Amino acid sequence: MPRPSARPPVSRGRLPRRAIWLGLAVIAVVAGGAYFMREQPAEAAGSGYRTETVERGDVRVSISATGTLAAISTVDIGSQVSGQVTEVLADFNDRVARDQVIARIDPSTFDAQIAQGDAGVRSARASLATAQATLRNAQADYTRKAALADDQLVARADADLARAALDQARAQVGAAQAEITRQLASTQTSRLNLQRTVIRSPVDGVVLTRTVEPGMTVAASLQSPVLFQIAEDLSKMEIVLAIDEADIGQVRVGQGVGFSVDAFPDRQFRGEVQQVRLAATNTNNVITYPVVVAVDNRDEVLLPGMTANAEIEVSRRDDVLRVSNAALRWKPAEEADAPAAVAGAMRSRGDMSGDLSKIAEGLSLTPEQHATFDRELAAMRERQAAQAAARAGASGSSATSNLFGGGRGGNRSAGGGAGGSAAMRQRMLERIQAQFSGFAASLSDAQRERWQAGLVALAGARRAPLYRLVDGQPQRVMVRVGASDGASTEVSGVEDSDRVIVGVERDAG
Template identity: 60%
Template sequence: MGRPATPANIRNLRRLGAIVLAVAAAVAALWWWQQRTPAAESGYRTVAVERGDIRVAISATGTLSAISTVTVGSQVSGQVTEVLVDFNDKVEKGQVIARIDPSTYQAQIAQGNAQIASAQAQLRQAQASLRNAELDYRRKTALGGQQLVAASDIDLARAARDQAQAQVNAARAQIRQQQASTQTTRVNLERTVIRSPVDGVVLTRSIEPGQTVAASLQAPELFVLAEDLSQMKIELAVDESDIGQVRAGQAVTFTADAFPDRRFKGTVEQVRLSATTTSNVVTYPVVVTVDNSDGTLLPGLTVNAEIEVSKRTGVLKLANAALRYKPADDAAAAGPRAPATRGGSGIAEDLARAAAGLRLDATQQAAFDAAAAAIRQRQAARQAAPQPGGNGLFGGRGFQSGGGNAGGDLQAQLRQRMLERFQQDFAAFRAGLDDAQRRQWDATVAALVGARRTLVYKLVDGRPQPVMVRIGASDGTDTEIAGDVRAGDRIVTGERAAQ
């Protein structure tokens, strides 16, 4: 007979049963998780294709300054008697801001007036001599007609008259010379009063009362005025590798150390051609205009700016790691696979998006739809037919880094062939566009054809399948792509180590 069950034995059996059930539940959960995770994902690291925005920005540093800065100097020498403005004072155009001792120029004017009076007296004397010589010449001419005066006397009288006329002319010239000299002195006397040439603010003041300025070689700097601080500018130094992306009108955001909690906005005004080379680094100046209506920003502040060179909204984007992935052994890693898709659907979508931005009328839209339908039919027929000798958009591995000049030439030829095909397909549509629409359309087609392409590996049924995609804008982390991919597709970024 068995031993009767005691309460202690019953409790032990219940504990053992609970433990067995817990272990069984853990094993079942582990099995369910393993079944839930695809077998292929245990061998590959992947990221998902996402739909979102791509913002491409270029970073640069620069200095804030007034749009127009005027240096006020002195054209005359002398001792400064008054300084009527100070730093940060607002001034108006024509306002007196300093004075230089005028006594030297006042004395020169008095001397010039005296010399003019003396020259006028000499003129009157010369005019009297001229009148006398003219009368003498007339008398001798009359007597000579009666044979009462020798011809030589008539000649002497004529010479005397001409000499008197020359003295009159010389006296008049001397008067004009003295008047001009005196006028120059009066101008210099007016220049002893320093006036503001513009409406603005005094940035710097370089003189004090009693100081002597010497303007013999060059005008000394007395003041620096900022014409208008409500509008300012930044001169950014942009690297030569980025300058090709910068255009006038692009948005700029920047920060200044003086205001760490604020972010300011500006607009690219000008890309200057005067390159600067420092330690073999070439930079170009880019002028950015800034609205400073509130007066927060100050001249001379160092800023860290970002120029938004491109912003793509609602596009497919992929982590850059997926673009760098290439299987160590393509055939072994992928196994049996379908050929890489041609990516024509991505171009078709981009062309449709570009056409939508042209604001087409009904006739233009019908022409575009007809051309797009013909292209889709041709692509469908081509994809249905076997594609020997290549996987990419144009065969082979697509437009990746070429192997030498031959590869580059082949890529250029293929791009040219594709451009010509698009021009033929959309010839009727393009003919119906106006000049502005035609320029925008041609630029879009050229950009799409010239875009860089590469292979990515999409995980399909547990195997990485190569897909040709077109690469667009990149923000350094994600890159815009287009091709036979959709949001949510898993793209391989790497292979997991064998367990």
């Protein structure tokens, strides 16, 4: 019987070729990744600058304020009559319905007044009957004496006396009738006061406070005492915020409001600006305006009196280019000694051709209008190039100051009015209008209105210096800044993923 062939022995000290190649590939990938990660920030690290990347995102501008939650309608229930409280039929947090009895006052005093008034009415009616009988007798007496006086059987004086007695009897009847009316009114007042001894809720709501107990005496002689306070509807509440005069111009009816309360620190509630009141409040020379925020409280977790920490969202920009505010504040110390950089900044500030082209693109121009715009845009670029060349040898700081009203001490923040003062912006607008007067004349009324609105927005746009890191060196560029949330600011004039300088490394230089 043949023996099976033996397998060749495998050496334990050698690995298969496949495992070797796989290991080499893994090592290469790891080494390449490490090299990439090391070389990626090498430019920034080697330059001694701290940088951030221009990115796309949302910028939400809000105004912070505090206020107190309150029911939209709160009714104070008082008493119109004085007396001792005999019953209290509602307690704190009780839900009451309209016309529901919530308290009673001792009615015995008013019962006695009603009885007294009824007796007065009966007495006045008896007096009226007596006066009417006297009137009839006086009328008959006067009629007889008047006839006798005409026949000269009695003296005329007797007839006159009878006439006076008749008039007096008529007056007594009138007085008796008036007394009846007075007594009836007095009795009606007592009956109304008797009804007022029963305190009823004027609305459907919830009892917030109760300041009365059975046996307490209510004195309503000087002013109506408040017995209960009822919130009409706690499913809808409001917050009254005190907004500083510097921010009130940004607040509009309908803006969204987010707020939190200490009772629910992990929960965010929403509301809406319902009213911007005109009544200003002066507190230690600080002017504030009340802003009413409507709040939906369907689940009724919010309670009256809670302190709300609110933020009014006055502006929101979605998916825009944004940079850190630190990048807009940073400025190199040697900028004044870099004429080339300043000249580049001047060209960047003065070149508005891209912005003007964007405005023109939205006007649906005809070919003739487009040709006119291109011709005047080219002329503007030529003038700017000539001006930039003339300034190239001048002092960078003075040139920048003369052209844009802002030198080294200018505003570097996102809120800086790049382009200078309002007068400087007005002159800029007038120059652009003059340079494109022919193009504006070729537009229709609707196009001209949109063109003018775009120019006004462009002239009033805020600008600020920003420094990109290019080849290890800062490169200044003027950007248009928009909304800012305090940490990031919307910008235009840079590209997504550009690296901008936010500071200098501590160990640099």
